[in-house]
Amino acid sequence: MSGPSSYEPKTAFERWLDVRLPIIRMANDTALDFPTPKNLNYWWTFGGILAVCLVIQIASGVVLAMHYVPNAGLAFDSVEHIMRDVKHGWMIRFIHANGASMFFLAVYIHMARGLYYGSYKAPREVLWILGCVIYLLMMATAFMGYVLPWGQMSYYGAVVITNLFSAFDGVIPGLGTYITTLLWGGFSVDNPTLNRFFSLHYLLPFMIAGVVGLHIWALHVPGNNNPTGVDVKSKSDTVPFHPYYTVKDGFAIVLFFIPFAWFVFFAPEALGHADNYVKANPLATPAHIVPEWYFLPFYAILRSIPDKLMGVLAMFGAIAMLFAVPWLDRSPVRSMRYRPTARWFFAIFIVATIILGWCGGQLPDDVILPIGKSETGAPTGFTVVWLSRILAAYYFAYFGILWFLKNEKTLPVPETISAPVLAEKV
Amino acid sequence: MLRKALSAAAVLACLTFGGAASAAEHGHTLRPVTFSFDGPFGKFDRGSLQRGYKVYAEVCSSCHGMNLLSYRNLAQKGGPFFDEKYKNPNDNPYAKAIAAAIEVPDIDPDTGDAITRPATPADRFKDPYPNEPAARAGNGGALPPDLSVIAKAREGGAHYIYSLLTGYHEAPAGLTVAPGQYYDEYYKSDLSSAWKGPKDKVPPGGVLAMSFQLTPDRVAFDDGTPSSTDQEAKDVAAFLAWAAEPHAEERKETGLAVMIYLLIFAGITYLSYRRIWKNVAH
Numbered sequence: 007m008s009g010p011s012s013y014e015p016k017t018a019f020e021r022w023l024d025v026r027l028p029i030i031r032m033a034n035d036t037a038l039d040f041p042t043p044k045n046l047n048y049w050w051t052f053g054g055i056l057a058v059c060l061v062i063q064i065a066s067g068v069v070l071a072m073h074y075v076p077n078a079g080l081a082f083d084s085v086e087h088i089m090r091d092v093k094h095g096w097m098i099r100f101i102h103a104n105g106a107s108m109f110f111l112a113v114y115i116h117m118a119r120g121l122y123y124g125s126y127k128a129p130r131e132v133l134w135i136l137g138c139v140i141y142l143l144m145m146a147t148a149f150m151g152y153v154l155p156w157g158q159m160s161y162y163g164a165v166v167i168t169n170l171f172s173a174f175d176g177v178i179p180g181l182g183t184y185i186t187t188l189l190w191g192g193f194s195v196d197n198p199t200l201n202r203f204f205s206l207h208y209l210l211p212f213m214i215a216g217v218v219g220l221h222i223w224a225l226h227v228p229g230n231n232n233p234t235g236v237d238v239k240s241k242s243d244t245v246p247f248h249p250y251y252t253v254k255d256g257f258a259i260v261l262f263f264i265p266f267a268w269f270v271f272f273a274p275e276a277l278g279h280a281d282n283y284v285k286a287n288p289l290a291t292p293a294h295i296v297p298e299w300y301f302l303p304f305y306a307i308l309r310s311i312p313d314k315l316m317g318v319l320a321m322f323g324a325i326a327m328l329f330a331v332p333w334l335d336r337s338p339v340r341s342m343r344y345r346p347t348a349r350w351f352f353a354i355f356i357v358a359t360i361i362l363g364w365c366g367g368q369l370p371d372d373v374i375l376p377i378g379k380s381e382t383g384a385p386t387g388f389t390v391v392w393l394s395r396i397l398a399a400y401y402f403a404y405f406g407i408l409w410f411l412k413n414e415k416t417l418p419v420p421e422t423i424s425a426p427v428l429a430e431k432v
Numbered sequence: 433m434l435r436k437a438l439s440a441a442a443v444l445a446c447l448t449f450g451g452a453a454s455a456a457e458h459g460h461t462l463r464p465v466t467f468s469f470d471g472p473f474g475k476f477d478r479g480s481l482q483r484g485y486k487v488y489a490e491v492c493s494s495c496h497g498m499n500l501l502s503y504r505n506l507a508q509k510g511g512p513f514f515d516e517k518y519k520n521p522n523d524n525p526y527a528k529a530i531a532a533a534i535e536v537p538d539i540d541p542d543t544g545d546a547i548t549r550p551a552t553p554a555d556r557f558k559d560p561y562p563n564e565p566a567a568r569a570g571n572g573g574a575l576p577p578d579l580s581v582i583a584k585a586r587e588g589g590a591h592y593i594y595s596l597l598t599g600y601h602e603a604p605a606g607l608t609v610a611p612g613q614y615y616d617e618y619y620k621s622d623l624s625s626a627w628k629g630p631k632d633k634v635p636p637g638g639v640l641a642m643s644f645q646l647t648p649d650r651v652a653f654d655d656g657t658p659s660s661t662d663q664e665a666k667d668v669a670a671f672l673a674w675a676a677e678p679h680a681e682e683r684k685e686t687g688l689a690v691m692i693y694l695l696i697f698a699g700i701t702y703l704s705y706r707r708i709w710k711n712v713a714h
Contacts, residue, residue: 044712086500086581089677096679097686245712253708257701264694271687272472275584283585283676284577293622384631424713 012039036226041244042251043232045423049119050230051258052112054251058259059109060218064211066102067151074154076204078197081156082285100274106148107277108266110300113141121331122352124340125231131332133224138328140217145301147210150203152298157282162295164195164203170308176315194288235340236423243423294369302366303359307401309370310394320398327405334405336412344417348408355404358397365394460618460636462588462595467670469590473688475681476674481512483653484671487664489530490651492579495571495642497559500580501675503531504553510681512671527553534558572612574641583669583676590673592618597665600644604635613639 013034015021024031073092075084088095117137120126126134153164168189174182191198229238238244245251269276277299281292297305304321311317327334342349370391377387468477485506488498507513507524518524531551536558540547551558560576561567568575583589595618603615606629621638624631646664653659674680 083500089679090500090505096677096683100683249708250712253701253705257698257705260694260698260701264691264698267687267690267694271683271690274683280585280587283581379632 011035036222037252038246038248040226040247041229041238041241042247043230043238043243043423044245044250045232045234046230046251046254047233048258049115049123050232051255052116052119053225054255055112055259055262056109056116057218058262059105059112060211060214062105063102063109064215066098066105067208067211069098070102071208074204076154076201078156078200078286081154081200085155097270100270104266104269104274104277106151107269107298107300108262109144110148112262113144114300117141117328118356121355122342122349123231123233124235124335124337124342126332127235127335127340128332129228130224130231133221133228134332135329136217136221136224138325140214140221141328142325143210143214143217147207147214148298148300150207150210153200153203154207155282156200156286158284158286158290158292159279159282159295161195161286161288162292163297164199166295167297168195168199170314170318170321173315173318196288231340232423233341233343234420234423235343236420239422296367299363299367302364303362303401304366306362306366306394307398309366310391310398320402324398324401327402331405331408335408337408337414337416339416339419341419344419345411345414346417347414348411351404351407351411354400358400358404362394362397362401365390365397370394462591462618463598465591465594465666467590467666467673469670469673469680472684474684476510476670478512478514479655479657480667480670481674483651483655483657483663484667484669484674485512486653487646487651487668488579488671491645491664492668493557493560495560495567495576496579497561497576498557498580498675499559499578501557502554503527503534503551503557505675505678506530507553508678510674510678512674522553524553531555537562572641576642579672579675581676583673585676587620589676590669593669593672594665597646597668598661599637603639604629607635607639609639612641614641614643615639 011031011034013024013028013031015024015030020030023029070088073084073088073095075081085099088099090096092098120134120137149163149167153160168186171185171189172182174185176182187193189199189202190196191202232238279296296302304324307324308317308321311320337345337348339345342352368390370389372390373385373387374390374393375388376385378385380386468474468480488496504521504524504527505511507515507518507521507527511521513524513526513530514521515524515526521527531553534551535548536551536555538547538549539545561570564575577585583593586592588595596616599616599618600614601617603609606627607615607623608626608628609615615637616639617635617637619638619640622634623638624634626639627634646661646668648661649659651659651664653663657663677683
């Protein structure tokens with residue numbers, strides 16, 4: 007897609023096709039001969055892993071949709087029908103359910119890699135933003151997918167998340183109510199909600215696939231970033247994508263399948279919640295409503311703010327920051343390998359986000375450090391909600407810190423990609 | 433140094449928060465018990481599943497339905513009464529005999545009258561009550577939950593069921609227990625509103641509408657196993673674990689083959705990778 011094409015049609019058929027639809031040329035230039043920096047480490051394999059995740063989710067999802075019934079009265083039993091009576095249905099369902107978690111695990115690693123090595127910096131801003139769009143679509147898809155089995159956690163997850171939009175009544179009176187009614191298809195989470203969520207859950211993955219196409223296109227214009235963050239200067243800095251990265255990504259994909267298969271076959275419910283094996287009951291609210299693990303950091307940010315509208319805005323803001331990061335980080339050096347100060351702030355950012363995720367799974371008033379006792383004898387002290395507040399503040403501060411680290415004292419950046427390799431070898 | 437600091441932090445985070453999270457979720461530790469199907473290689477013990485079905489059929493089924501199961505499931509591969517000779521579970525004599533002894537409601541195809549007829553292996557387990565109000569009326573307002581997936585619907589699964597069924601005893605002094613309610617040390621609930629003692633010493637457990645059921649010798653096991661409370665509880669918990677996911681055994685067996693395949697495949701891909709990259713300095 008960029009630079010001169012190296013493709014030479016060899017057969018009569020290829021020559022005939024090439025002047026009509028140069029699809030083999032495109033495949034050659036993007037997936038076979040594409041010049042790729044030779045120093046990409048294993049953190050770079052997650053792009054390929056994510057493509058595989060998407061294919062797995064779509065393929066398993068299409069089969070599940072053949073047996074699933076999107077009806078509030080039948081959905082739960084139809085999922086159990088898949089588990090019990092569909093040939094290998096249990097496997098397909100567990101691959102799909104755990105596949106969602108593995109997809110998010112991979113996407114978080116992929117995003118963290120981009121943040122650390124400055125992959126969002128010019129000229130890759132559009133590439134980064136398209137990635138953020140994919141992430142948003144993934145969150146919407148995963149949320150709606152979790153509603154489909156129509157268990158207690160499905161139902162109350164849908165109630166909590168859709169109700170967040172009612173906060174917009176505080177911006178324009180009636181706006182929030184309008185949005186929630188539209189999402190519900192009525193005046194509460196019910197059969198119409200399930201039907202539209204199923205429809206959208208089937209639609210959005212194909213939109214993700216479309217944006218992934220744009221993401222790869224935007225990748226192939228400037229080419230890959232690399233751990234040094236230094237631009238490719240000559241042909242000696244690169245290797246053709248095939249066979250060098252097909253085999254490296256292939257190895258990483260097989261490695262990734264090992265924990266994936268472990269969850270599917272040996273701990274398929276470990277990431278789920280027991281309450282979701284209880285049929286949805288609008289009259290019995292579970293004691294403790296928690297989203298899936300991959301939403302927990304944002305859930306913690308939401309709950310750390312007492313005002314609903316501000317909480318919702320903070321939660322969306324946490325994701326909006328990602329869109330803005332190419333312009334918030336003004337350092338001329340891409341890779342944090344050469345940014346000794348920024349990398350510490352980055353490390354704290356990752357740890358803070360993980361602990362925020364833990365906070366999201368606890369009750370906000372749970373006491374972490376007991377200091378005293380209240381009149382009723384209950385312990386008081388430093389609670390989860392206060393820890394969430396500190397961590398959420400750091401989460402946002404990180405992006406501001408990047409802005410102020412423009413003139414950070416950086417380590418010497420190598421002249422070329424090959425330079426540090428040669429230096430290490432001496 | 434950063435890498436070391438990061439991995440140390442990650443390990444520490446996992447240990448601290450993992451521990452804290454499990455303590456918070458489970459509250460009261462369950463009674464220790466080991467099941468043959470625990471762990472990634474565990475398998476169901478057929479004898480235990482058969483005894484467990486008998487406990488369900490003679491005790492639990494008078495109040496609890498299992499409407500995701502059919503009698504044929506009992507004789508399918510991996511089920512309590514599976515027999516190699518009968519690949520089609522509908523032909524299995526145990527499934528046929530068990531079903532035939534149970535009268536299920538139906539409609540007479542000639543007259544349209546409501547009738548009952550002996551069940552076939554294709555029929556779902558018979559519901560003990562015709563509808564929810566009838567079930568509630570028979571149980572002091574409480575609805576006995578369907579047991580089809582109960583082992584998955586409760587934190588702790590079979591271990592929780594075992595603890596619950598054996599966890600009945602005299603309510604601690606200071607706890608108000610309404611008539612028709614029974615105290616169980618392991619039932620999950622918050623007792624603080626019914627507790628008169630000090631607020632930081634609320635007892636574990638809860639009160640439920642089901643009384644202690646599995647008295648010794650309540651069920652006579654066909655294989656001569658002494659039917660203690662403990663044995664009955666363990667066997668019915670195993671049966672319910674099987675019923676919640678009848679393909680669990682097949683899942684683990686497949687998983688073992690998949691893991692071996694992936695490990696070999698990973699080794700081969702790694703060697704290919706090393707060979708292809710041999711002459712590239714990177």
